Amino acid sequence: MLSSSILKSVFLVSCLFTTACTQHHALRSPVDADGEFYGQSGDSGHHVAHDGSQRHVFASNLNCEDSGDNYRTAHFRADHALDPSQKSKFATPPSYAFNRGIPLSPGDMLEVQIENGEGFNNEYVLNPDGSLHIPLLLPIASAGLTVQQLAEKIEMALVRAEIFRPTAARASVRVKHWAPVNIGVSGAVFNPGRVTINENSQESIVSERLSAIGDFAAKRSIVEAIRAASGIRPDAKLDQVILLRRGWQVELDLSGVMQGKPVQDVALVDGDQIIVPTTGCFQSSLARPSQVTPRGFRVFMSNLTQPANDNSGAAIGRYSSNLPYGSTLLQAAVSANCVGGTQFVNAPRKIVLSSKNPITDQMQVIERSVESLLRFPHREDINPHLMPNDAIACYDSDASNLRDIARSVSEIISPILLMF
Known part of the structure; x- marks a missing residue:
């Protein structure tokens, strides 16, 4: 019995000693006992410090302390005008601004038929700038127009080029395929930003596009290049993206991708270089899914x-x-x-x-x-x-x-x- 009691005592002492060692x-x-983590404005950790010299970003005077709200979406009220100073300007929009029919967009594939114009009848694809290129005619701005309005512009172009007389110019336009479009969505939505809708990659449509005149390079843009590089980091300076081309450089504001505003999405050519500067600080508003993240x-x-x-x-x-x-x-x-x-x-x-x-x-x-x-x-x-x-x-x-x-x-x- 004595031995059993001794063993039980040893057992209890061992438990207490082991527990103390475990604690x-x-x-x-x-090692990072202070609990600091990168991205907090003004914090300094073992391997990174956000001090005064890092608060101002290259080529600007942006203060990183307020950068967390740079790319947040704006909120709007239905009972208030978007911009009171511009209310009178947009009170009566032009006739082409909001067509009842579906307006044309870059990348749409059209079938153009011109009476007694066999050399012009063909299938066409609107270029990235929204223009329509018909042989022997100057480019026709088509984005935002209906097919009927575009047909009238083609007739006028034929007359101005002295190819047809005004009484003989007859054109008709039919849409064979509506292309995907990029739309900015902002306000009271769960994930504001720029979205792509009407994506369709049917094989029959692809073959028809190959035989049509013109093409739409939907994936030769800065946004697509950034996406191909796995997206931007949370410390990126999205409103100052630099594009280098043949020794020239231009700064582009891509913040609209996150905010649902218009974006300067320039078409790229072979040899271009894109540089996304860093703000040196973490921006939580950039840490969400989007076209550039x-x-x-x-x-x-x-x-x-x-x-x-x-x-x-x-x-x-x-x-x-x-x-x-x-x-x-x-x-x-x-x-x-x-x-x-x-x-x-x-x-x-x-x-x-x-x-x-x-x-x-x-x-x-x-x-x-x-x-x-x-x-x-x-x-x-x-x-x-x-x-x-x-x-x-x-x-x-x-x-x-x-x-x-x-x-x-x-x-x-x-x-x-x-x-x-």
Whole structure:
């Protein structure tokens, strides 16, 4: 009996000693103990500092402290004019501004028939600038017109070119395929910005376009080039994108892609170079899906906590680790099954995030508790946005660790107790 009591005492002392060691070593905070993460204005971490010299961006006097609201969408009221100073100017729009029929747009494929004009009858595609090129005629501005209005302009062009007499010029236009169009959507919508609608890639339409006169290069734009480079980072200066062409440079404002406003989307040629400057600071308004940002990205997750014994059992699969762009650490923690369950045991869990700073290319590690994420989801210093290829790991709470330690020690002591 004495030996059994001694063993039980040793067992209790071992549990307490191991728990103390666990608290000091296994659950101690990572190297970035101050909890600072890149992107917070005025903050300084181990590998990055946003001091006074970085607040002003190259070629401008932009202050990074206010850059978080640069690309947010505007809100409008239905009972107020969009711009009171312009109300009288747009009170009576021109007749062609809002046609009852569907207006023509660049890329539309048309069939033009001219009476007694066999050399002109063909299928045409509106050029990127919205003009129609018919042999022997000057380019005809067609974007925004109806087919009837375009037919009248073709007749006038034939007469002005002295090819037909006014009484003999007869033209008809028929639309064979409506092309995709880019539309800016702003205001009270979930994801404002520029969207592409009416996309259609039927094989029959593609073959007809190849035989038509003219072409529409929908994917030779700056927006498409940025998208091909996996999109902009949250620190990009989107209103000052630089285009270099044959020794010349021009600055373009692409912020309308995020705001739903008109965009200077210049057509590109071979050899062009695009430079997207950095503001040196994180802009949360750029961390969402759009035409110039990633639609989604992959995050590496590990959840080897109880009650899940592996990632498969924790429901961490292909779709849960591919998150929409703009996701936060709390959303990733929920996706990794790190949140929920018994509150006393699971609320003190720790979430560790390892991320590469896109400005300095240095790895940074932060640790957050599940409780702090749930209590302060609005604070970006506690609940930061995730970046592509970030790594997330969940660690058990003190109660779970103590339980597992006691279970492990019990498995070792139990065989010894059976011997006495």
